[in-house]
Amino acid sequence: MGYISELFNEEEVTHAFEVIKQLRTHLTKDQYLDLVTDSIKDDGYRMFGMYEGSEIVAVLAFQPMTTLYYGRYIWITDLVVDEAWRSKDYGARLLSYIETWAEEQGYDCIALSSDLKKERAHQFYTDKMDYDKVSYVFKKSL
Structure with missing residues (x-):
């Protein structure tokens, strides 16, 4: 059932x-x-794709970060499964892959934010993937 690969070049991205x-x-x-x-060059941004054949069916992107609150951690900036491939465990497999990768690289945890309206995503993170709700994220547009 598919494979995961990091997206390195402009064609893959x-x-x-x-x-x-x-x-x-x-x-x-x-x-x-x-x-x-810019994010790859300046922020250590990395992208991984879940493939079925030559088709990308899910994407996860993150930035390695260090803060006093989390220590060394992975901040997931994007996780999306193509609409045609949802509810087939691709998101869980991709997130689990990154969790293992992060642990092997010595990171302390993984964090992410999710739109307040995306209740199904929240259930996925808390119920299926065992993530804790620990904070609200605040934003001010400039």
């Missing part, structure tokens, strides 16, 4: 846009590529 845009609907392909390129 571009291929993931069709899935990412289902989560990040406000981004054009050019904006997406600019942001990903």
